[in-house]
């Protein structure tokens with residue numbers, strides 16, 4: 001019932017919601033590595049030195065990023081509880097408790113931003129503004145968010161946004177994409193790597209990869 005009204009909740013209440021939800025998300029997903037194969041390839045392909053993991057939660061992706069020798073790893077999450085748990089578990093990661101709505105960092109601070117199941121939680125009224133904010137920070141943005149391929153109904157806190165349209169308007173192209181099988185999900189997750197048109201490096205769009213768990 002509460003989730004049905006998520007899109008109409010004020011920002012302060014949405015923040016409280018994520019604090020309460022942290023424990024459940026952590027117990028369900030903490031040990032999941034269903035996307036590690038794809039993310040390993042993404043990191044090896046682009047070789048970033050500075051990575052921002054937005055909506056990092058309790059830091060599920062940090063061991064992978066650290067194993068790849070990335071020198072600067074920053075995790076950001078709106079949930080204070082998630083940031084505290086991440087801080088207790090992972091050393092050597094800079095952790096910031098902040099919402100995407102309030103985010104303000106210097107331009108071009110990162111080589112790669114990761115967003116795993118986070119942008120889907122922003123209501124349609126905010127998504128364009130938040131993505132344009134992220135685009136000022138990094139020429140490469142990996143997203144894995146709710147799409148048709150998931151086979152899930154849009155829940156109260158999950159929105160299907162038109163990422164290709166939004167990123168294209170901001171000068172970004174799809175540089176890689178594919179599907180990931182997630183545990184106990186009916187369909188597949190779809191990931192994209194969006195890359196700014198003027199960014200150096202590779203520019204070949206990859207064929208979709210089907211990764212089964």
Ligand SMILES: C[S@@+](CC[C@H](N)C(=O)[O-])C[C@H]1O[C@@H](n2cnc3c(N)ncnc32)[C@H](O)[C@@H]1O
Pocket residue numbers: 018019025029054055056057058060061076077078079082098099100101115116117118121122
């Ligand atoms: C489904 S969890 C995904 C956690 C992590 N990315 C992972 O893959 O394991 C969504 C996370 O996004 C965070 N989040 C949701 N809305 C946010 C916002 N507006 N700003 C920052 N973080 C947000 C939540 O607190 C939560 O930790």
